[in-house]
Amino acid sequence: MSRHSTATPSGRTPRIMFYSHDTFGLGHLRRSRALAAAITEADPTASALILTGSPVAGRFTFPRRVDHVRLPGVTKRADGSYAARTIGMGIEEVTELRSSLIRTAVEQYNPDVLIVDKEPTGFRGELLPSLEMLEQQGQAKLVLGLRDVLDEPEVLAAEWARKEAIAATERFYHEIWVYGLRSIYDPTSGLPLNAQTQARMHWTGYLRRDLGPIGEPPEQPYILITPGGGGDGKAMVNQVLSAYEKDPDLQPRAVLVYGPFLSGDLRAEFETRVAALGGRVTAVGFESQIETLFAGAAGVVCMGGYNTFCEVLSFDKRAVIVPRMVPRLEQWIRASRAEDLGLVRMLDETRDGLSADAMIQAIRALPHQPLPSQAMTSGLLNGLDYVTARISALLGGAQERAVG
Known part of the structure; x- marks a missing residue:
């Protein structure tokens, strides 16, 4: 992975923000953490801030120049409804609190790029006030990051219609990154995205895991x-x-x-x-x-x-x-x-x-x-390299290079 430095149009060092709603599991946080590490390694002047609802975020180590803000947690009940994980608030109240915290963080951190994981409008629409503010300011680049597979096409289409996610994706996001290869699976195949939005899509390849310093494994095999x-x-x-x-x-x-x-x-x-x-x-x-x-x-x-x-x-x-x-x-x-x-x-x-x-x-x-x-095909694990090249391009840095 090449290293480069990029000054933003304002002349300051780049700030990358991640939104990772994390109502359950580790997937969104771990993906955001891997991306943040790759971006800050590729550009030693860049910093990253991850907004996450994960209750175990504090148990992870984060690279230098990467930090996180923990949002109040929510949990999914057996019947599919949501509730606050710990604090004594109703789901509407806790969503409003999370939304206010997100907007304050966005306002204060003032990111050059916001990368939103999976949910175009955030949990229960909590991201919309921040997206509208950033759209009005017109400075930050907004990216929607999607994993390789979301769900069955018909199920996903119904879910996105209910959340008004199509309209938000078409309106707010400068680019959509799919962390996989189109030749393997297209997670948006069932979504009625307009032609302009489809033209803004990038298939990055899968996100390679860090193969850096490895500790002593247990007794083998x-x-x-x-x-x-x-x-x-x-x-x-x-x-x-x-x-x-x-x-x-x-x-x-x-x-x-x-x-x-x-x-x-x-x-x-x-x-x-x-x-x-x-x-x-x-x-x-x-x-x-x-x-x-x-x-x-x-x-x-x-x-x-x-x-x-x-x-x-x-x-x-x-x-x-x-x-x-x-x-x-x-x-x-x-x-x-x-x-x-x-x-x-x-x-x-x-x-x-x-x-x-x-x-x-x-x-x-x-x-x-x-x-x-x-059995691997070319470009299968090129996701991190592709993403760091896109960040550089979005920030107006080095000439975009073809990756994978």
């Missing part, structure tokens, strides 16, 4: 078991533990990372089962340096979230993906496309079942799978 944030990982973790319980000869041993959102009661139940396996499975709760575990693993069993998929590709690890099917088909779509391309193997709930036998077979076959690098 082992396979890494990761359900991402863990909040919806019960079925996958249960299937892996059942496989090791049923087959006493299953090798190699497994290192399980629960994730910070696995419920306490469920974790206690899993801990009892792990202890009974006599060291064939070991477990940790939350690993902010999961890159070290990826680097040392002989293979990976994981769910199909965007960040985990990027890690599988970046560390070139043989992987079995067990995608969730609800509340959206995003993970299944990503995993099935990746399997079709020979990048990973998928355990499909419908096709393969979630039995212990299916997992035993998958783990035993893992060493014989091709590496992802044997």
Whole structure:
């Protein structure tokens, strides 16, 4: 990644702001953090500020010249409605508070570029006052960043219509970045975006994970078991533990990372089962340096979230993906496309079942799978380079260079 310095039109050093609504899980924050790190590394004068609702933001380390502002958390109930995570406010009140905090942060930080993750209008429209203010001022460049897969086209179209997201995308955003390749999947295929907006879209490639300094891995060999944030990982973790319980000869041993959102009661139940396996499975709760575990693993069993998929590709690890099917088909779509391309193997709930036998077979076959690098196409992992080039272009810096 080339390094360059860019002065903004005002003559000050560049300020990049990220909005990451984070009602659940780690995906949005981790994606924003990876982008912020790449941008500030490419331009040593730039700084970045991430607005996030993640309750575990403080457990991450952030690079120099990257900081974050924690918004009051919200959580999704079983019936699909939202509530304040901790403070005693109704959802309308907490949304208004978040919106005011966002606007104040935008006003004070005065970003040159605002990169919004996934939600064009923010959680419950909380971003609209800030977008309108920035539009009126006419100084900042506004970017909407979308992961490679959002949901089934019909479901997404209905969701965006309900949130009036099409109108906001067409009105406010100078560019739309898709963190994937169009040849693999187009997340906007079901959205009625006008031709001018479609012309502002960029397919960046996937966001490579940092392969920098890696710590000392656990005793090898082992396979890494990761359900991402863990909040919806019960079925996958249960299937892996059942496989090791049923087959006493299953090798190699497994290192399980629960994730910070696995419920306490469920974790206690899993801990009892792990202890009974006599060291064939070991477990940790939350690993902010999961890159070290990826680097040392002989293979990976994981769910199909965007960040985990990027890690599988970046560390070139043989992987079995067990995608969730609800509340959206995003993970299944990503995993099935990746399997079709020979990048990973998928355990499909419908096709393969979630039995212990299916997992035993998958783990035993893992060493014989091709590496992802044997099936990778050109530009697949060029996302960070592409993004830093776009930032430079948006700031009016060095001539835009073709990437990937």
